[in-house]
Amino acid sequence: MSAFAFAVVATDGAARRGRMVTAHGVVDTPAFMPVGTRAAVKSLSPDDLREAGAQIVLSNTYHLLVRPGPDLVRELGGIHRFMGWDGPILTDSGGFQVFSLAKLRRLTEQGVTFRSPIDGATHELTPERVVDIQRTLGVDIMHPLDECLAYPATRAATERSLALTLRWAARALAAHRAAGDGPALFGIVQGGFEEDLRARAAAETVALGFDGYAIGGMAVGEPKPLMRELTAAVAAALPRDRPRYLMGVGKPDDLIEAVAGGVDMFDCVLPTRNARNGQAFTADGPLTLKQARFTRDPSPLQADCPCYACRRFSRAYLRHLFMADELLVYRLLSLHNLHFFLGLMSAMRTAIAEGTFGPFRARFSQRYGVSSVSVPLDDSERPEA
Amino acid sequence: MSAFAFAVVATDGAARRGRMVTAHGVVDTPAFMPVGTRAAVKSLSPDDLREAGAQIVLSNTYHLLVRPGPDLVRELGGIHRFMGWDGPILTDSGGFQVFSLAKLRRLTEQGVTFRSPIDGATHELTPERVVDIQRTLGVDIMHPLDECLAYPATRAATERSLALTLRWAARALAAHRAAGDGPALFGIVQGGFEEDLRARAAAETVALGFDGYAIGGMAVGEPKPLMRELTAAVAAALPRDRPRYLMGVGKPDDLIEAVAGGVDMFDCVLPTRNARNGQAFTADGPLTLKQARFTRDPSPLQADCPCYACRRFSRAYLRHLFMADELLVYRLLSLHNLHFFLGLMSAMRTAIAEGTFGPFRARFSQRYGVSSVSVPLDDSERPEA
Numbered sequence: 001m002s003a004f005a006f007a008v009v010a011t012d013g014a015a016r017r018g019r020m021v022t023a024h025g026v027v028d029t030p031a032f033m034p035v036g037t038r039a040a041v042k043s044l045s046p047d048d049l050r051e052a053g054a055q056i057v058l059s060n061t062y063h064l065l066v067r068p069g070p071d072l073v074r075e076l077g078g079i080h081r082f083m084g085w086d087g088p089i090l091t092d093s094g095g096f097q098v099f100s101l102a103k104l105r106r107l108t109e110q111g112v113t114f115r116s117p118i119d120g121a122t123h124e125l126t127p128e129r130v131v132d133i134q135r136t137l138g139v140d141i142m143h144p145l146d147e148c149l150a151y152p153a154t155r156a157a158t159e160r161s162l163a164l165t166l167r168w169a170a171r172a173l174a175a176h177r178a179a180g181d182g183p184a185l186f187g188i189v190q191g192g193f194e195e196d197l198r199a200r201a202a203a204e205t206v207a208l209g210f211d212g213y214a215i216g217g218m219a220v221g222e223p224k225p226l227m228r229e230l231t232a233a234v235a236a237a238l239p240r241d242r243p244r245y246l247m248g249v250g251k252p253d254d255l256i257e258a259v260a261g262g263v264d265m266f267d268c269v270l271p272t273r274n275a276r277n278g279q280a281f282t283a284d285g286p287l288t289l290k291q292a293r294f295t296r297d298p299s300p301l302q303a304d305c306p307c308y309a310c311r312r313f314s315r316a317y318l319r320h321l322f323m324a325d326e327l328l329v330y331r332l333l334s335l336h337n338l339h340f341f342l343g344l345m346s347a348m349r350t351a352i353a354e355g356t357f358g359p360f361r362a363r364f365s366q367r368y369g370v371s372s373v374s375v376p377l378d379d380s381e382r383p384e385a
Numbered sequence: 386m387s388a389f390a391f392a393v394v395a396t397d398g399a400a401r402r403g404r405m406v407t408a409h410g411v412v413d414t415p416a417f418m419p420v421g422t423r424a425a426v427k428s429l430s431p432d433d434l435r436e437a438g439a440q441i442v443l444s445n446t447y448h449l450l451v452r453p454g455p456d457l458v459r460e461l462g463g464i465h466r467f468m469g470w471d472g473p474i475l476t477d478s479g480g481f482q483v484f485s486l487a488k489l490r491r492l493t494e495q496g497v498t499f500r501s502p503i504d505g506a507t508h509e510l511t512p513e514r515v516v517d518i519q520r521t522l523g524v525d526i527m528h529p530l531d532e533c534l535a536y537p538a539t540r541a542a543t544e545r546s547l548a549l550t551l552r553w554a555a556r557a558l559a560a561h562r563a564a565g566d567g568p569a570l571f572g573i574v575q576g577g578f579e580e581d582l583r584a585r586a587a588a589e590t591v592a593l594g595f596d597g598y599a600i601g602g603m604a605v606g607e608p609k610p611l612m613r614e615l616t617a618a619v620a621a622a623l624p625r626d627r628p629r630y631l632m633g634v635g636k637p638d639d640l641i642e643a644v645a646g647g648v649d650m651f652d653c654v655l656p657t658r659n660a661r662n663g664q665a666f667t668a669d670g671p672l673t674l675k676q677a678r679f680t681r682d683p684s685p686l687q688a689d690c691p692c693y694a695c696r697r698f699s700r701a702y703l704r705h706l707f708m709a710d711e712l713l714v715y716r717l718l719s720l721h722n723l724h725f726f727l728g729l730m731s732a733m734r735t736a737i738a739e740g741t742f743g744p745f746r747a748r749f750s751q752r753y754g755v756s757s758v759s760v761p762l763d764d765s766e767r768p769e770a
Contacts, residue, residue: 038709039705040706042713043713044713045693045713046697068680068701075681076681076699076702082702083702084698084702308430312430312469314467316457317424321423321425324423326425327427327428327716328427330712331428331430331712332430
């Protein structure tokens with residue numbers, strides 16, 4: 001059905017090291033996907049992404065739909081050529097943004113209709129249309145339209161929503177199969193915040209038969225322990241031989257805990273968004289550059305970091321740029337933060353392969369400390385500006 | 386007195402091809418200096434500057450004084466190490482900014498006092514202090530405090546101002562000599578908009594004996610033909626064996642005309658500022674990306690341009706980024722525009738060496754057309770944001 005393949009190559013407890021093959025190249029898992037909301041990762045070029053070690057990039061169906069539109073992207077040679085990134089590209093379903101961003105939204109069994117905040121145009125997203133948009137864009141991994149509930153939600157509302165998401169998933173799959181060979185299609189496991197509903201969602205999504213499985217509707221305001229528990233439970237209920245993707249997560253410690261629970265893929269805007277807030281991730285915890293203690297600090301953001309920002313510039317200089325709102329600093333901090341996130345994934349892959357994931361996890365937590373990074377409640381795929 | 390040297394290596398009419406040697410490397414002239422207002426060229430890294438062909442960068446004494454301050458820069462290893470640029474660095478005198486930006490300014494024979502718009506601190510700039518600041522920064526080419534008049538100015542006001550600038554120039558030179566070996570010090574020729582006063586300014590500045598000569602107080606609102614005429618007249622009055630630098634100029638056609646008049650060095654914020662307004666310079670004239678005609682344009686900004694933006698991206702993609710206010714586009718357009726300006730200088734150097742500067746100038750004008758680039762009246766060294 002597609003050039004897509006996935007295999008687990010090593011395990012350590014529930015943690016998995018894997019290898020995913022797409023039409024545009026290989027992705028080693030656990031993998032972190034930089035977020036290219038509008039076919040660009042904020043302030044970074046494709047060469048910057050490669051240099052930081054990215055193997056796959058996420059872009060947002062909703063944002064590309066409202067501007068510049070899938071037909072234009074296809075006319076320009078497809079999303080890879082359009083954005084100058086020749087590696088794998090994954091798109092989400094657009095559901096999350098429609099439910100968090102769009103105005104004048106109307107939900108029916110058929111799909112969801114909304115008004116574009118860019119030009120006022122009305123768009124209808126149906127399961128069939130969402131598959132068509134992503135095929136038109138030419139991505140490697142697609143997702144079906146889903147409904148994303150806010151936290152908290154009643155059990156009755158969750159059951160209704162879950163049933164709708166499952167009916168949409170079946171329609172998406174049928175439309176995708178009818179369209180013939182194409183990209184991979186992942187299912188999205190919703191089910192709110194009760195374990196039995198998540199279990200039902202996982203079982204019924206898996207029964208439909210997707211190339212991989214996303215865990216959606218997390219990191220939307222629920223307590224962190226609940227998210228971790230539910231994530232691990234859903235991951236355990238998913239087929240061993242398919243990739244598992246936790247949408248919109250997360251902070252470094254969230255990534256480690258989710259990998260420990262058996263998750264393979266992640267995306268999050270934190271590396272780039274926090275760069276724009278002057279925050280640098282380091283193994284000793286995040287640095288907030290506006291703090292006066294960095295004014296005369298000649299050391300790099302992190303001593304052993306191989307990124308361009310750390311090889312070339314001092315904390316004092318980067319702080320100066322940040323205080324002066326110089327555009328260069330957003331790129332330098334984004335580069336560094338992405339190096340940090342991708343380096344963390346690489347270190348986890350090595351630890352899993354060597355059977356030392358447990359000690360790695362303990363060592364990381366001890367050094368990183370209790371995170372003081374602020375987590376946007378909806379940090380998954382919202383526009384960043 | 387310094388590692389500074391300059392030689393004219395070829396001429397074609399009044400146009401000169403030269404070679405300038407500084408403690409941090411060689412500069413081929415005619416040269417264009419990207420503007421790094423606050424020790425950073427907006428949105429570009431030092432590697433980007435090198436890749437675009439920059440050999441020397443300008444930074445602004447005024448901006449570095451108010452933030453982060455020269456002592457901090459020295460403590461961090463000097464301006465080259467601070468900003469990660471190991472090539473030559475030139476700073477202006479601060480005069481232009483004090484007279485165009487600073488609040489609560491008070492001018493006396495001694496110098497000029499102003500209140501910092503950043504933190505409210507009071508700074509006094511005297512000729513001696515301005516030399517000290519630039520030596521503390523550790524630049525390669527310095528300038529003495531001068532008074533910059535707005536256009537128009539009365540003859541009496543111009544004469545008073547010119548006399549003050551000359552007394553300040555003598556004090557700067559004395560302070561610089563007293564401080565021992567150090568960077569090069571250029572004199573600044575002021576004199577307003579009457580040819581005889583400009584001639585007097587040139588003669589008296591030259592009589593003081595500087596390493597090179599800047600032509601200041603141009604591009605401040607006077608008619609373009611007057612600027613060109615005065616520039617050529619001043620250039621002709623300057624010593625043949627010293628570099629001539631036209632401050633804050635200019636558009637591509639201004640550069641060509643000034644080179645034809647015998648100028649060797651330029652700086653201007655246009656390549657980076659216009660990038661932020663979505664404007665790309667090309668040999669066929671500037672492109673304004675927000676225009677709808679570029680929506681589906683698959684071609685690069687300029688077909689034969691070797692820059693990263695042109696090698697990798699379509700006008701349609703760059704327009705998409707610009708319309709979406711994606712940070713990446715400011716870097717890509719800045720890179721391209723800087724390539725264009727530096728490529729133009731390189732083409733002029735070749736034409737002068739080959740004795741074909743006249744035909745080159747005619748060919749360029751014919752293709753480039755009458756420029757539709759908007760020129761900020763005070764585009765020389767103001768903060769860009």
